[in-house]
Amino acid sequence: MVTYLLRRLGAGVLLLAIVTLVTFLIFYVVPRMAGQTVQQLATMYVGKAPTEEAIQATIDRLNLDQPIALQFWEFIKGIFVGATYTFGGREVVCSAPCFGYSFQNYTEVFPEIVNRLPVTFSMAIGAGVIWLVGGVSVGVVSAIKKGSIFDRLSMGLALAGVSLPVFFTGLLSLAFLVHAWGLFDTPRYTPFFQDPIAWATGLFLPWVTLAFLHAAQYARQTRAGMLETMGEDYIRTARAKGLAEWKVILKHGLRPTLTPIVTIFGLDIGLVLGGAVLTETVFSLNGIGRYAVQAIISQDLPVILGVTLFGAFFVVVCNLIVDLLYAWVDPRVRVSG
Amino acid sequence: MSAPSDAPEKQVEDSGAAAGQKTSAAANRSLRQIAWQRFRRDKVAMAGAIVVLLLIAMAVLAPLLTKLLGFPPNEFHQSLMDPLTGGALKDPDDPAAGIDPWGGMSAEHLLGLEPVTGRDMFSRIVYGAQISLLVAFGATVLCVIIGTVLGIVAGYFGGVTDTIISRAMDIFLAFPLLLFAIALAGVIPDGAFGLEGNALRVGLLIFIIGFFNWPYIGRIVRGQTLTLKEREFVEAARSLGAGSGHILFRELLPNLITPILVYSTLLIPTNIIFEASLSFLGVGINPPTPSWGGMLSDSLDFYTTSPHFVIIPGLAIFITVLAFNLFGDGLRDAFDPRSSD
Numbered sequence: 001m002v003t004y005l006l007r008r009l010g011a012g013v014l015l016l017a018i019v020t021l022v023t024f025l026i027f028y029v030v031p032r033m034a035g036q037t038v039q040q041l042a043t044m045y046v047g048k049a050p051t052e053e054a055i056q057a058t059i060d061r062l063n064l065d066q067p068i069a070l071q072f073w074e075f076i077k078g079i080f081v082g083a084t085y086t087f088g089g090r091e092v093v094c095s096a097p098c099f100g101y102s103f104q105n106y107t108e109v110f111p112e113i114v115n116r117l118p119v120t121f122s123m124a125i126g127a128g129v130i131w132l133v134g135g136v137s138v139g140v141v142s143a144i145k146k147g148s149i150f151d152r153l154s155m156g157l158a159l160a161g162v163s164l165p166v167f168f169t170g171l172l173s174l175a176f177l178v179h180a181w182g183l184f185d186t187p188r189y190t191p192f193f194q195d196p197i198a199w200a201t202g203l204f205l206p207w208v209t210l211a212f213l214h215a216a217q218y219a220r221q222t223r224a225g226m227l228e229t230m231g232e233d234y235i236r237t238a239r240a241k242g243l244a245e246w247k248v249i250l251k252h253g254l255r256p257t258l259t260p261i262v263t264i265f266g267l268d269i270g271l272v273l274g275g276a277v278l279t280e281t282v283f284s285l286n287g288i289g290r291y292a293v294q295a296i297i298s299q300d301l302p303v304i305l306g307v308t309l310f311g312a313f314f315v316v317v318c319n320l321i322v323d324l325l326y327a328w329v330d331p332r333v334r335v336s337g
Numbered sequence: 338m339s340a341p342s343d344a345p346e347k348q349v350e351d352s353g354a355a356a357g358q359k360t361s362a363a364a365n366r367s368l369r370q371i372a373w374q375r376f377r378r379d380k381v382a383m384a385g386a387i388v389v390l391l392l393i394a395m396a397v398l399a400p401l402l403t404k405l406l407g408f409p410p411n412e413f414h415q416s417l418m419d420p421l422t423g424g425a426l427k428d429p430d431d432p433a434a435g436i437d438p439w440g441g442m443s444a445e446h447l448l449g450l451e452p453v454t455g456r457d458m459f460s461r462i463v464y465g466a467q468i469s470l471l472v473a474f475g476a477t478v479l480c481v482i483i484g485t486v487l488g489i490v491a492g493y494f495g496g497v498t499d500t501i502i503s504r505a506m507d508i509f510l511a512f513p514l515l516l517f518a519i520a521l522a523g524v525i526p527d528g529a530f531g532l533e534g535n536a537l538r539v540g541l542l543i544f545i546i547g548f549f550n551w552p553y554i555g556r557i558v559r560g561q562t563l564t565l566k567e568r569e570f571v572e573a574a575r576s577l578g579a580g581s582g583h584i585l586f587r588e589l590l591p592n593l594i595t596p597i598l599v600y601s602t603l604l605i606p607t608n609i610i611f612e613a614s615l616s617f618l619g620v621g622i623n624p625p626t627p628s629w630g631g632m633l634s635d636s637l638d639f640y641t642t643s644p645h646f647v648i649i650p651g652l653a654i655f656i657t658v659l660a661f662n663l664f665g666d667g668l669r670d671a672f673d674p675r676s677s678d
Binding site: 036 | 510514517523524525606619641644
């Protein structure tokens with residue numbers, strides 16, 4: 001058990017290091033490989049109206065003219081101990097963890113991300129609960145009533161669900177449910193602790209939109225898994241010893257099916273936490289994902305870098321949590337260590 | 338396409354596994370014949386396949402189609418539009434009559450007009466299919482190349498090689514793909530790699546999507562290789578002194594063609610959605626070249642007055658993705674030795 005946990009923890013740290021390296025490569029090395037000079041690269045960090053001095057200052061600031069290894073070292077150092085930039089004659093401190101400094105808005109990226117975190121977090125929680133509960137229960141019922149009208153309808157719907165891009169369903173709900181038929185108000189974020197009811201009603205449409213896509217996958221996966229396990233011998237044994245059917249289904253049929261579902265759920269939640277980029281853009285919710293998209297439009301490279309790194313961290317952390325949950329859900333993991 | 342070295346081999350195993358006692362009836366048919374018979378009976382999958390063929394024809398014949406039924410995709414028709422709201426006018430001769438709720442659909446403009454500019458939606462959808470399918474196919478080919486080579490190597494050699502490649506696949510699957518993709522698309526300047534404009538964008542999209550999605554193929558190929566490498570024909574080749582290269586690409590690869598084809602068909606719809614998402618976020622194809630995702634992105638400003646501008650490009654994506662999914666599911670079922678004849 002302890003070895004298992006240590007190994008997973010080690011793997012998580014390694015993954016983080018790799019993700020950081022890849023992010024660094026994308027932002028510092030790939031543009032150079034694509035034929036950009038140091039000056040051009042620096043210009044992308046300065047912002048819209050770069051002057052000669054500003055560009056030179058940026059090159060010095062980010063060590064863009066130094067060897068790659070040194071650049072990477074400074075990049076890592078910034079994350080752990082922060083960084084100081086001299087900017088227009090004054091000193092700017094980007095305190096640790098320094099995920100970058102937007103020279104366009106004169107803001108540190110990390111606090112901006114933290115400010116937007118509640119929005120993205122609310123999205124992930126609400127949508128996650130809906131798609132997990134909805135998808136798994138539809139999948140279970142479909143598997144039990146295989147071939148029934150319910151099964152055919154829900155599997156048809158699920159197939160449609162995986163084929164619909166989330167920004168299309170989002171736009172449809174805005175155009176019809178909100179605008180044409182007036183069934184919902186325009187989605188908006190209200191902090192949970194300010195007004196829980198407004199929080200839930202304001203985010204309901206984005207939740208359902210985002211959940212629909214994932215629920216479809218979960219329903220298909222659960223159904224396939226259930227069909228397989230319900231054919232196993234131990235299910236027959238459980239029935240033969242006179243166990244109630246619902247107990248057979250939930251305790252013996254569903255449990256092994258859930259193990260892979262937990263894995264995907266961890267991954268999906270991590271991805272959504274790293275920015276439900278598309279959903280936030282469609283519904284104009286000011287979460288992390290939209291922050292990145294706006295930064296793309298204004299070519300604010302440090303912000304994109306910060307969000308990318310942050311999103312990757314979330315995926316890794318969620319993966320780690322899943323591994324821990326695994327030890328709890330699946331006894332074999334505990335024994336084999 | 339054919340698998341000469343293993344055709345009889347597979348036939349025996351699969352007919353045995355599939356039909357149980359009915360070996361004698363199935364023995365005379367190869368796996369591909371059985372699969373084709375099953376597939377032909379699957380009406381839903383056949384419908385998917387037909388729609389896929391029609392879509393490809395539509396993309397290839399785009400210039401002809403727009404000449405016959407539409408207008409050049411970037412021709413403005415602003416006289417038909419309401420300058421205030423951007424919607425299509427009910428009657429261009431009488432602007433007071435208001436906006437057409439159907440977005441100006443008529444015999445000339447089959448799918449209506451784009452808000453503000455009045456460009457013909459039909460032509461833009463048809464040309465959008467070109468970009469969508471080109472990127473999706475290109476990316477899928479790249480996924481298949483990377484995934485097959487790495488998967489077959491990992492599966493065959495095992496050991497440290499397998500560990501490294503398998504971990505790499507895990508890492509790729511755990512990445513926040515969309516963020517990385519928009520980051521990459523955002524930092525590459527125009528004129529990079531000697532390419533400009535949309536040639537660069539298409540190349541970049543194919544590269545990004547292919548580079549991030551290959552593990553799906555890689556995992557399947559690795560798994561199949563693991564079981565195949567224990568079979569006698571591999572043993573025979575090895576004992577005859579065949580080198581690793583020969584065994585990997587002459588003995589194993591022909592037997593992997595079927596699963597690779599099936600799963601790349603299922604990867605195409607994922608890649609179509611990926612491309613549409615990137616275009617939706619504004620890091621895909623440059624305007625004015627039409628793309629479905631880009632049209633949906635523009636429709637964010639017009640969904641109140643011109644709902645057709647949301648529905649039409651969205652349906653185009655939906656139909657395409659659904660058709661590929663149905664086709665791929667059908668192929669998978671047809672080739673599945675466990676499914677009954």
